[in-house]
Amino acid sequence: MSDIDVAMARALLLARRGPSSDPNPRVGCVVLDDAGEVVGEGWHEGAGSPHAEVAALARAGTAAHGGTAVVTLEPCGHTGRTGPCTAALITAGVARVVFARPDANPDAAGGAQRLRAAGIHVSQIEDLGLRTEADALVARWQQAQDLGRPVVTWKFASTLDGRGAAADGTSQWITGAPARQDVHDLRADADTILVGTGTAWTDDPRLTVRDRRGADRPQQPRRAVMGLRGLRPGSVLERTGATVLDTRCPHEALRRLWALGSRHVWLEGGATLAAVFWQARLVDHVVAYVAPAFLGLGAPAVADLGIGSIDAIARLRLDDVTRLGDDLRLMLTPTPDPTEGA
Amino acid sequence: MSDIDVAMARALLLARRGPSSDPNPRVGCVVLDDAGEVVGEGWHEGAGSPHAEVAALARAGTAAHGGTAVVTLEPCGHTGRTGPCTAALITAGVARVVFARPDANPDAAGGAQRLRAAGIHVSQIEDLGLRTEADALVARWQQAQDLGRPVVTWKFASTLDGRGAAADGTSQWITGAPARQDVHDLRADADTILVGTGTAWTDDPRLTVRDRRGADRPQQPRRAVMGLRGLRPGSVLERTGATVLDTRCPHEALRRLWALGSRHVWLEGGATLAAVFWQARLVDHVVAYVAPAFLGLGAPAVADLGIGSIDAIARLRLDDVTRLGDDLRLMLTPTPDPTEGA
Numbered sequence: 001m002s003d004i005d006v007a008m009a010r011a012l013l014l015a016r017r018g019p020s021s022d023p024n025p026r027v028g029c030v031v032l033d034d035a036g037e038v039v040g041e042g043w044h045e046g047a048g049s050p051h052a053e054v055a056a057l058a059r060a061g062t063a064a065h066g067g068t069a070v071v072t073l074e075p076c077g078h079t080g081r082t083g084p085c086t087a088a089l090i091t092a093g094v095a096r097v098v099f100a101r102p103d104a105n106p107d108a109a110g111g112a113q114r115l116r117a118a119g120i121h122v123s124q125i126e127d128l129g130l131r132t133e134a135d136a137l138v139a140r141w142q143q144a145q146d147l148g149r150p151v152v153t154w155k156f157a158s159t160l161d162g163r164g165a166a167a168d169g170t171s172q173w174i175t176g177a178p179a180r181q182d183v184h185d186l187r188a189d190a191d192t193i194l195v196g197t198g199t200a201w202t203d204d205p206r207l208t209v210r211d212r213r214g215a216d217r218p219q220q221p222r223r224a225v226m227g228l229r230g231l232r233p234g235s236v237l238e239r240t241g242a243t244v245l246d247t248r249c250p251h252e253a254l255r256r257l258w259a260l261g262s263r264h265v266w267l268e269g270g271a272t273l274a275a276v277f278w279q280a281r282l283v284d285h286v287v288a289y290v291a292p293a294f295l296g297l298g299a300p301a302v303a304d305l306g307i308g309s310i311d312a313i314a315r316l317r318l319d320d321v322t323r324l325g326d327d328l329r330l331m332l333t334p335t336p337d338p339t340e341g342a
Numbered sequence: 343m344s345d346i347d348v349a350m351a352r353a354l355l356l357a358r359r360g361p362s363s364d365p366n367p368r369v370g371c372v373v374l375d376d377a378g379e380v381v382g383e384g385w386h387e388g389a390g391s392p393h394a395e396v397a398a399l400a401r402a403g404t405a406a407h408g409g410t411a412v413v414t415l416e417p418c419g420h421t422g423r424t425g426p427c428t429a430a431l432i433t434a435g436v437a438r439v440v441f442a443r444p445d446a447n448p449d450a451a452g453g454a455q456r457l458r459a460a461g462i463h464v465s466q467i468e469d470l471g472l473r474t475e476a477d478a479l480v481a482r483w484q485q486a487q488d489l490g491r492p493v494v495t496w497k498f499a500s501t502l503d504g505r506g507a508a509a510d511g512t513s514q515w516i517t518g519a520p521a522r523q524d525v526h527d528l529r530a531d532a533d534t535i536l537v538g539t540g541t542a543w544t545d546d547p548r549l550t551v552r553d554r555r556g557a558d559r560p561q562q563p564r565r566a567v568m569g570l571r572g573l574r575p576g577s578v579l580e581r582t583g584a585t586v587l588d589t590r591c592p593h594e595a596l597r598r599l600w601a602l603g604s605r606h607v608w609l610e611g612g613a614t615l616a617a618v619f620w621q622a623r624l625v626d627h628v629v630a631y632v633a634p635a636f637l638g639l640g641a642p643a644v645a646d647l648g649i650g651s652i653d654a655i656a657r658l659r660l661d662d663v664t665r666l667g668d669d670l671r672l673m674l675t676p677t678p679d680p681t682e683g684a
Contacts, residue, residue, distance in 0.1 A: 159655070160630060160672070161644035162504020170652035275638070288502060290632075292660040292674055296617070296647030302503035305638035310512035313501070318634040321663060321670065328663065328672075330502070332634055 007070040014043040025138040027052035029071040031060040039063035053085040065093040074103040077111030096121040100134030144263035149254045154267045157289040158301030167297040178325035190266035196273035197227030271303035286332040349412040356385040365603045367480040369394035371413040373402040381405035395427040407435040416445040419453030438463040442476030486605035491596045496609045499631040500643030509639040520667035521631045532608035538615035539569030613645035628674040
């Protein structure tokens with residue numbers, strides 16, 4: 001590995017310290033001086049914080065002069081004005097910029113061009129592994145940019161026979177501890193946890209992301225409740241100020257969440273709310289935790305999706321199957337409706 | 343590998359030519375002459391056919407004299423009389439017998455002792471891999487002996503949300519071609535395919551084991567239909583003489599099938615019949631084909647199992663998960679009821 005590759009690997013690590021979902025992408029930056037020594041590191045810490053390059057250059061100070069900025073994403077060059085990152089790099093007098101992933105977004109692209117115009121040597125890193133890692137880092141953010149709305153991941157847990165609760169309504173626990181901990185790990189990858197008012201009233205959930213000891217993690221996604229019923233006075237979500245979306249329209253709910261900065265919504269339930277998003281074709285990913293167990297009767301984990309016949313069956317692509325303790329986690333992506341278009 | 347090991351591997355292959363489920367276990371035998379050359383091979387071809395040792399010795403003729411019989415299962419030595427195998431081995435004048443698995447069944451054990459009494463050198467093969475293979479070969483048969491009834495494997499196919507058919511009753515096809523072919527491969531491991539009269543009337547199934555081109559395989563399990571309604575005149579099962587078990591009691595059905603020689607029943611449906619066997623604790627194995635798809639509504643693949651609350655959830659051990667095309671095959675074993683005993 002070259003010094004630049006090592007610095008890029010470090011920049012990718014730094015980027016992961018940023019919020020996983022945010023109006024801005026996760027970016028990391030390492031500044032090397034003209035002798036190749038690390039003189040500054042930075043990452044984007046979330047909306048309102050400086051961009052990664054600006055943070056790293058601030059730490060490097062004058063040592064950045066004649067040096068190299070190694071950054072996970074092409075520095076932004078907003079059309080019509082010099083972006084904060086390109087301006088900072090030019091002002092700092094760096095001689096070279098190496099990035100891992102080009103910025104494809106029309107309102108931010110052109111950064112490399114602006115830097116070159118200022119006499120800076122700009123290149124994309126050659127290592128394909130580092131490029132892939134940089135792509136993965138911003139995959140959900142990029143997907144949200146492309147969709148123009150938050151990405152929606154629907155999570156449910158069920159028995160092998162598709163039940164989300166027993167006949168008497170009890171459901172704790174269908175899956176085991178490793179699967180339930182995994183939910184917290186994956187929740188942390190979203191910026192918003194969304195449930196319906198029905199689930200909020202029935203379960204009085206916390207909807208926090210907890211660590212392996214059950215303690216709330218320092219960084220928490222937004223908790224949002226959707227529906228016309230509001231929150232039960234005195235409930236956990238009411239007391240802790242969860243976001244209330246007083247609409248039944250999933251498009252409207254996502255529009256409002258987008259305006260609040262949300263780019264990845266983790267849809268937890270109930271089955272009826274999930275069905276509303278599904279039928280509006282607003283589910284982008286499905287995470288199913290399946291316990292090797294039967295209940296026979298009880299509330300189905302998946303509600304009426306408006307499918308009447310086998311020809312209209314909703315097929316999904318099975319991206320991954322992982323065993324978690326006694327349970328299985330299936331990662332799936334909905335495929336286009338076969339009865340549509342054509 | 344020694345000559346004996348090679349001969350045992352060959353005997354195991356030969357044994358697999360026999361019926362997978364039969365009142366007698368699958369056995370293979372290779373006879374070597376006194377110079378270690380193969381002079382006879384045999385396997386048990388099913389009830390009424392000669393035992394493997396008898397068949398192999400018949401082919402070897404006088405060349406067996408002073409030679410070695412290599413056999414997958416300890417030759418039977420029925421108490422009170424000299425079993426056909428031990429008698430044949432003694433008569434043929436073999437000097438040595440090597441077997442892979444001892445015969446633990448009280449009415450057949452003692453074969454080695456009887457051979458030794460006749461001056462023959464008898465030993466179990468040392469290679470643990472070959473011993474394990476010999477055990478696996480007769481695992482279902484041994485399980486049936488231990489249970490005193492046929493082993494029951496319940497197979498079902500469902501969507502990820504547990505539906506066995508769409509809202510309008512259509513169900514062809516939930517799973518893809520690789521999963522459906524796999525059903526035929528596994529059916530071949532049973533000696534009886536059992537359905538309820540409801541399924542027989544509704545689907546008019548063939549219940550045959552078919553090869554990859556869709557042609558019936560030469561060896562077919564018994565097809566049995568259980569229930570008081572009988573077969574529809576003119577249906578495939580009626581025309582081809584399927585076994586009718588005019589009872590609703592699963593214990594009685596298995597008793598009659600055992601008397602007919604059945605040792606492994608493949609329970610295909612419908613959900614109600616499977617639930618009857620489940621509630622009688624007569625399901626030993628479950629094979630679930632799960633399509634990564636939703637139907638939302640429609641007949642559940644698993645019916646009411648008499649479970650009212652999460653405390654009584656029926657847990658299974660997940661023995662294996664295999665991807666077959668787009669689908670998953672789960673092999674499971676029911677675990678003891680947590681609310682029982684204690």
